[in-house]
Amino acid sequence: MWRLYQFPLCPFSRKVRLLMGEKQIAYDMVREDPWAASDAFWNLNPAGRTPVLVEEVRGITLADSRAICEYLEETCEKTPMINGPAVMRAEIRRLVALFDENFYADVTAPLLSERMKKRLVLRQPPDSRALREAMKMAHGHLDYMDWLIDNRPWLAGSTMSLADLAAAAQISVADYLGGIDWNGHEQTRGWYAVFKSRPSFRPLLTERMDVIKPPAHYALVDM
């Protein structure tokens, strides 16, 4: 059985969980707080980052969410998520990188730092300028997603792909932390509502972090 070392508000862990959910691969979870990673965890992943996926019986340790997703895609044929001809697969991977890197750096990471790390670790109030800037950047990214969805049924093309999972993972964390203002983003809001009702997404939406509460609309499927 797979064991996922993850953190509830880590968007990369969420992307892997969404993919394993869609592929119906069973796993259990170990919570690992990245800011207090144990030596044992550093031994699993020299980058000291969540997620890490382990299969003890077969002696497999996988780190880096994109490497993990490629592995799951190569070894489990069910519900392919990096599919189609090479150009389409390149488009899926370009968008995964855009959400993993740019959306994360512009939006999710500053929100995690201001709304979670300062609260749980540093015991400081959030910096309201940094929060405003992250929310402004979120609008820019949602504008681009609106444009994609105007032109294609799913973010990368005609079928759901890892690009949709990567985007939903980032957005769900940003939305949990109150960083998404949905006004004016009807296309993306519609796309996200469909997503929220998928069985792969339900377990993520019902989880709560101890002290940090999401806004009321967070887990509602029709919002």
Add this chain to the structure above:
Amino acid sequence: MWRLYQFPLCPFSRKVRLLMGEKQIAYDMVREDPWAASDAFWNLNPAGRTPVLVEEVRGITLADSRAICEYLEETCEKTPMINGPAVMRAEIRRLVALFDENFYADVTAPLLSERMKKRLVLRQPPDSRALREAMKMAHGHLDYMDWLIDNRPWLAGSTMSLADLAAAAQISVADYLGGIDWNGHEQTRGWYAVFKSRPSFRPLLTERMDVIKPPAHYALVDM
């Protein structure tokens, strides 16, 4: 013919160039300075980042170096670089991510910022504390590489892979900017010397940035 939009000291552009060199895929180059990217370039890549690989006749535009490398690997069988069983491929991709993300963030990016951007764009002197910190982080990464090479002929296993190209790309930029102290890293130095003599690497090593000069040992194969 492929056209690569790239920047000489961009390690991600270098990784793609090394892969195209190893696979003997022909391309020409357009220099794009990421800090002064044109509107036309933003249209090619909404992330505004180098590298971008274009094939005009077939209407193909690829962005993100990892998506580009996966595409080249899928479409060109010559000299496979993401090879072997799924666990090996996952190990290659884990290491690519480690160099692309951690080595870059810890070492290459601060060196580029202090030694290149401050000089060419901001016209400020470098911050010597930031430089010292980047060089200290470089030692940590080279220690890990020494350990890998003690245990395996190449970074990811028994054959050369994209992990080696990703590492060489980052190290070559850091070395150009004077950020690598080779003392005490005999294993990695030996691995890198082999690399420097490869035909795919020679064109990179002979290029010079206008005002910024590399240290004397930079292009020497026996150093």
